Amino acid sequence: MKVKSIRDLNKLKSEGEKLLRPKNIRVQVGTTPYALSRKARDVIEKLKKELDQQNIDATVVRVGCVGICYEEPVVEVIIPGKPKVTYGSITVDKVPSLVKAISKGKAVKKYALYRTDQEEIICSGKTFSYASRVPSDYKKIPLACEFKFFQPQVRIALRNAGIINPDSIEEYVARGGYSALSKALTKMTPEKVIDVVIKADVRGRGGGGFPAGLKWKTCREAKGKEKYVLCNCSEGDPGIGMHKTLIESDPHSILEGLIIGGYAIGAMEGYIYLHYGYASGKEKLLKAIDQANEYGLLGKNILGSDFSFSIILKEGAGAYVCGESTALMATLEGRSGEPRPKYIHTAEKGLWDCPTNLNNVETWCNIPPIISRGAGWYGKIGTKSSKGTKVISLTGNVNRSCLAEVPMGTTMKEVINKLGGGIVKGTKLKAIGVGGPPAGLLPASLADLPIDFDELVKAGSLLGSGGMIVMNDKTCVVDMARFFIKFLEEESCGRCFPCREGIKRMREILDGLSAGIGKDEDIDLLQEIVDCLSEASLCDLGKSAPNVVRSTLRYFREEYKIHIQQQVCPSKRCTM
Amino acid sequence: MIKLTIDGKKIQTGKNTTILMAARENRIKIPTLCHHDGLSPLANCRLCVVEVTEKGRTKVVTSCNYKVAEGMSVETKTENIIAMRKMIVELLASRSPNVKLVRELADEMGIKDTRFVLENEKCILCGLCVHVCSEFIGARAITFSGHGSEKIVSAPLGSSAKDCLGCGACVEVCPAQCITMKDIEEARTYSSGDHEHLGPARLIHNWNVRVLWKKCRVCGNMFPPPSPMKYLKEEKPLPKQFFETCEKCQ
Numbered sequence: 001m002k003v004k005s006i007r008d009l010n011k012l013k014s015e016g017e018k019l020l021r022p023k024n025i026r027v028q029v030g031t032t033p034y035a036l037s038r039k040a041r042d043v044i045e046k047l048k049k050e051l052d053q054q055n056i057d058a059t060v061v062r063v064g065c066v067g068i069c070y071e072e073p074v075v076e077v078i079i080p081g082k083p084k085v086t087y088g089s090i091t092v093d094k095v096p097s098l099v100k101a102i103s104k105g106k107a108v109k110k111y112a113l114y115r116t117d118q119e120e121i122i123c124s125g126k127t128f129s130y131a132s133r134v135p136s137d138y139k140k141i142p143l144a145c146e147f148k149f150f151q152p153q154v155r156i157a158l159r160n161a162g163i164i165n166p167d168s169i170e171e172y173v174a175r176g177g178y179s180a181l182s183k184a185l186t187k188m189t190p191e192k193v194i195d196v197v198i199k200a201d202v203r204g205r206g207g208g209g210f211p212a213g214l215k216w217k218t219c220r221e222a223k224g225k226e227k228y229v230l231c232n233c234s235e236g237d238p239g240i241g242m243h244k245t246l247i248e249s250d251p252h253s254i255l256e257g258l259i260i261g262g263y264a265i266g267a268m269e270g271y272i273y274l275h276y277g278y279a280s281g282k283e284k285l286l287k288a289i290d291q292a293n294e295y296g297l298l299g300k301n302i303l304g305s306d307f308s309f310s311i312i313l314k315e316g317a318g319a320y321v322c323g324e325s326t327a328l329m330a331t332l333e334g335r336s337g338e339p340r341p342k343y344i345h346t347a348e349k350g351l352w353d354c355p356t357n358l359n360n361v362e363t364w365c366n367i368p369p370i371i372s373r374g375a376g377w378y379g380k381i382g383t384k385s386s387k388g389t390k391v392i393s394l395t396g397n398v399n400r401s402c403l404a405e406v407p408m409g410t411t412m413k414e415v416i417n418k419l420g421g422g423i424v425k426g427t428k429l430k431a432i433g434v435g436g437p438p439a440g441l442l443p444a445s446l447a448d449l450p451i452d453f454d455e456l457v458k459a460g461s462l463l464g465s466g467g468m469i470v471m472n473d474k475t476c477v478v479d480m481a482r483f484f485i486k487f488l489e490e491e492s493c494g495r496c497f498p499c500r501e502g503i504k505r506m507r508e509i510l511d512g513l514s515a516g517i518g519k520d521e522d523i524d525l526l527q528e529i530v531d532c533l534s535e536a537s538l539c540d541l542g543k544s545a546p547n548v549v550r551s552t553l554r555y556f557r558e559e560y561k562i563h564i565q566q567q568v569c570p571s572k573r574c575t576m
Numbered sequence: 577m578i579k580l581t582i583d584g585k586k587i588q589t590g591k592n593t594t595i596l597m598a599a600r601e602n603r604i605k606i607p608t609l610c611h612h613d614g615l616s617p618l619a620n621c622r623l624c625v626v627e628v629t630e631k632g633r634t635k636v637v638t639s640c641n642y643k644v645a646e647g648m649s650v651e652t653k654t655e656n657i658i659a660m661r662k663m664i665v666e667l668l669a670s671r672s673p674n675v676k677l678v679r680e681l682a683d684e685m686g687i688k689d690t691r692f693v694l695e696n697e698k699c700i701l702c703g704l705c706v707h708v709c710s711e712f713i714g715a716r717a718i719t720f721s722g723h724g725s726e727k728i729v730s731a732p733l734g735s736s737a738k739d740c741l742g743c744g745a746c747v748e749v750c751p752a753q754c755i756t757m758k759d760i761e762e763a764r765t766y767s768s769g770d771h772e773h774l775g776p777a778r779l780i781h782n783w784n785v786r787v788l789w790k791k792c793r794v795c796g797n798m799f800p801p802p803s804p805m806k807y808l809k810e811e812k813p814l815p816k817q818f819f820e821t822c823e824k825c826q
Contacts, residue, residue: 319723336720341619341641494701494720494727497609497621498660501667504725505692525691532663535636535656536622 002296004304006182009173012295016174020164021130025058025102026078027051030162032065032248033280034241039092040073046092047075050099058102064249066162067403068149071113074162079105083131083138084116107138114147122159123176123372149402152418154381156389157365158405161249166284169291172252178297180368184260185305188371193264194220197367199375201387205362206232206323207435207464208540209386209453212363218347219265222355227267230351230358231258232328233274233281236320237436238487240393240467243361245403247281250365251288255311257364259298260371262309265357270311273328275318285313320491324539325350325358327493338493339539360465362391382408386452390463396433396470397424406451413447416470427472431556435464437484438544440551441477460551462544476573477556478563482510484548492542499542502533506549516576518564527553580648595639595650596624606639606652607661607681609668610702612749615711617641620703623661623681627651636660658685666690672697675752698754705729705746705755715739718746718783731783742778742787756781763788 003009020026029035029044044060051058066074071088075098078084085107087098094111101108107115115138118129144150155161164171172178184193198213219227231254235243246254258270274282289311292298300308316322316331327339329351350356366388370378382388386408395401398420406415412432416422423429429444434451440461442449449455456463471480485507494500506529512518530546530553537543553560562570569576577588582599589598594617599606609621617640624639629649636657639650651657662685669682670692678700682690703720706729710716717740721730731737747757763777763786776789 321723341617341638343637343642490724492724494722494724495620495703497623497664497668497701500701500725500727501671502663505667505670508693521691528659528663529667532660536625536660536664538619538622538638 003178004296006186006303009178009182009303012170012173014174016168016170016172019168019171020128020174021078021080022059023080025056025080026061027058027102028061028063028076028078028165030065030072030074031062032245034069035065035072035074038072042092043073043075043090043095046095047099050095051102054099054103056099056103061165062167063164064161064166065245065403067158067245067405068113068400069402070400074113076162077102077107078130081131082107083134085138085141086113086116086144087111088113107141109137109140112141114144114150115141116144119163121176122156122369123179125373125377128175148418148421149400149404152406152410152414153404154389154407155405156369156381157246157253157362157391158249158403159369160253161245164250166249166251167287169252169288169295169297172250176372177252177368178256180371181256181259181263181297182303184263184371185303185307190220190264190266193260193371196371196375197264200370200378201375202363202366202370202378203386203388203453204359205366205390205466206360207438207462209463212359215347215357215359216261216264218345219355219357222348224353224355226269226352226354227265228351228354228356229258229261229265229267229270230328230332230356231270231272231364232323232325232358232360233272233285234316234318234323234328235275235465236318236323236491237465237467239395239469240436240465242391242393242403242466244278244281246361246365246391248284251284252292253365253368254285254361255288255292255298257359257367258311259302259309260367261357261359261364263307265355267357268309270309271332271351272311272313273322273332274313274315276315277318278315282313282315289313319493320487321493321539321541324541326539328358329356338495339541341538362466383450383452385454390451390466392419392451393467394420394470395468397427397472397475398422398470399424408452409450411448411450412442412468415451415468416447420470423470423472427474429470430473430475431471431477431480433469433471433480433484433548434467435462436467437487438462438541438547439464440547441471441480441555442551443555446555460547460554462547474571474573476514476569476571477552477559478510478513478569479571479573481548481552482507482514485510485545488541488545492545496536496538496542498533499537499539499545502529502537503545505529506546510549513560513563514569514574514576516563516567516574518560518567520564522564523553523557523560578644578646580644580646580650582650583652589644593644595626595628595637595642595644598644599639599650599652604652607684608640609677609681609700609751610704611640612704612708615704615707615749618703618707620701621664623664625657625660627654627657661685662687667692668700671695672700672752674698675700675754677751677753698752699729700752700754701727701729702751703729704749704751708745708749713741713743713745715741715743717741717785729782731785735784737780737783737785740780740783740785740787742780742785744778744780746782747780754782759789 075087075090118127194216202212203209319337321327322337324339327337331337389405391405400421404419431441489503489507530550533546606624608624610618619638619641626639670690717737747755758779763774764771778787
């Protein structure tokens with residue numbers, strides 16, 4: 001079926017609603033790699049078998065990830081006319097009792113995490129209700145908004161994560177998907193779309209926080225035969241997975257964002273850059289692109305308009321530095337992934353020297369709701385200088401590792417305590433690493449800092465991609481700095497002298513410090529290298545690479561001194 | 577013409593000039609390692625960093641690829657810039673202490689000892705050889721391989737550079753003089769005890785290349801490799817005798 005008008009889209013929407021709220025029972029299981037590693041596949045098998053045996057008319061659906069990683073595998077049950085109930089840590093032996101309860105139309109309180117009576121559809125602002133009346137046995141289960149994990153959250157980019165089947169375009173449309181595209185194509189000029197993005201003041205979620213609208217405008221106004229829009233799915237920071245969650249839970253939102261971007265900028269082609277070897281993400285994206293092509297949401301004359309657009313998925317070799325815009329473009333062109341000087345912006349001369357607009361996954365996912373609901377709605381969320389929300393991937397010494405989306409301005413302490421369930425018992429918070437290796441470590445005393453592009457830069461860190469690694473007092477900062485620098489040494493492209501040589505020498509010095517053979521001069525020498533690298537390096541990776549050393553020297557200088565003068569590691573991490 | 581100031585000196589220069597060119601026109605010295613006048617700027621060595629103030633904002637840029645603009649003010653010798661250059665040279669001097677150019681630079685900047693563990697790399701990885709081969713010659717015979725601190729310049733996949741013309745441009749531009757090239761009278765191939773004479777040839781050791789030479793039809797002298805000639809034949813419309821005679825006899 002080709003979607004040629006808003007009426008067709010509405011038809012697709014009602015089909016999707018039937019899938020989301022079917023006449024029979026719908027059981028949905030999270031199947032991201034992390035859930036699968038916790039035996040979600042066995043749970044699905046068992047669920048199907050049990051449901052069959054009990055002769056229950058039910059469909060088992062694989063969905064993405066809600067973000068409660070610590071409770072995986074997560075199973076959600078939707079019985080017609082009753083609230084949706086979310087169960088956590090479901091193992092194979094818990095399945096029979098769960099199915100038994102389903103057959104009676106009841107909920108199992110001891111496994112239940114929360115219930116959902118109605119949900120807000122972010123793209124339209126309307127509510128989607130599961131049950132008008134809540135049965136008494138369901139009332140004992142807390143509501144989703146009372147569940148601690150959801151309290152600080154506002155889910156815009158993650159609006160469909162864990163709710164819809166990522167392989168189903170109908171379900172995406174039922175949640176307000178592609179309505180922003182139809183609004184943009186039928187009611188708005190490209191300039192108007194850009195205007196909304198500028199007014200919403202969306203800042204690029206890739207790390208730098210450059211205003212997306214300005215970039216779009218420059219790109220639209222730049223002269224070029226062809227124009228391109230790119231989506232950066234490269235994610236190299238160790239221990240985080242927000243892109244993976246977005247790709248595997250809601251691939252269509254990326255496509256919709258890209259198509260709107262293409263329309264606004266005047267591009268005919270969009271590229272999605274993905275790591276080589278990321279099979280599950282590739283599968284989901286390819287399937288989504290195929291579906292969009294099939295339904296006429298990609299290709300010629302989209303939704304009956306004059307606008308034509310196609311999306312191509314490209315796999316790169318997957319070096320860390322390929323997440324840098326110019327290196328990414330070099331990879332797409334078939335050259336080796338090395339950044340080039342950016343004195344002429346990529347918005348003017350990017351891919352194949354044509355005006356190119358690159359944004360990351362999260363930025364693109366934010367675009368459809370902004371177009372649907374306007375800049376005013378988006379502007380109310382967040383802080384003065386950083387609007388909207390940020391997807392945070394929380395790991396490290398917290399009780400619960402998770403992935404959540406909080407409004408900008410939420411403090412790091414709130415994130416750690418409410419989302420992460422506090423620091424591991426018996427230990428204290430020592431440092432927080434925000435934004436991956438090229439950001440910096442912030443001390444516990446700065447835990448009250450809000451998540452905000454400018455505030456974090458002021459403190460000597462970066463928001464980066466939003467990975468947050470929490471460290472307790474058993475962590476040695478010198479060792480941690482060494483770990484990050486080692487990572488960066490391996491991942492530096494080696495093109496410019498300061499980054500290639502400087503990072504290597506920093507690693508050598510840090511190796512010496514943690515081996516107990518550090519010298520007093522080493523601290524000054526480190527500082528000198530940091531000062532040189534942060535300004536003289538060619539690309540942003542090189543410029544931000546020394547941040548981890550700079551921030552630890554700033555906040556934990558004493559610990560460096562103890563390593564040198566007493567030759568002991570206070571946290572007993574370094575082997576001396 | 578564009579008016580700007582470099583180190584307080586008022587300068588006029590043409591459009592599309594880089595800061596480095598403008599400075600050199602006015603005898604203001606900015607050190608470089610990876611710059612070659614005949615090639616587009618690489619901006620790899622970062623030695624040519626300067627401080628630029630434009631529209632009230634000051635930033636550090638590389639002068640080799642940053643174009644001049646009206647009203648721009650450039651400082652080439654601030655404390656910050658000198659410190660950065662010194663650090664880069666110090667890093668380089670510990671990587672390649674035996675490269676003449678690096679030693680001279682270090683002496684010039686007053687760096688006596690480096691504070692890092694000494695290595696003995698001959699190549700400074702400026703990238704000029706790869707750049708000249710791809711941009712100017714167009715052969716793309718050599719490439720970078722590996723990344724980070726393990727990066728090297730080599731023939732593709734570390735084997736022999738098949739597309740090498742033997743032109744020697746890489747040897748010409750190498751500031752570290754680490755590419756060894758030799759012309760020999762008699763090249764031979766050895767196979768199972770027997771050998772075949774191939775005549776004169778040019779060897780470039782770094783890329784594992786041997787390019788055979790040609791005999792002049794007039795004087796019988798050997799003249800440089802036929803493969804660049806073949807390349808020129810395809811690329812440039814030159815008279816036939818150009819390819820049959822040596823330079824002297826043309």
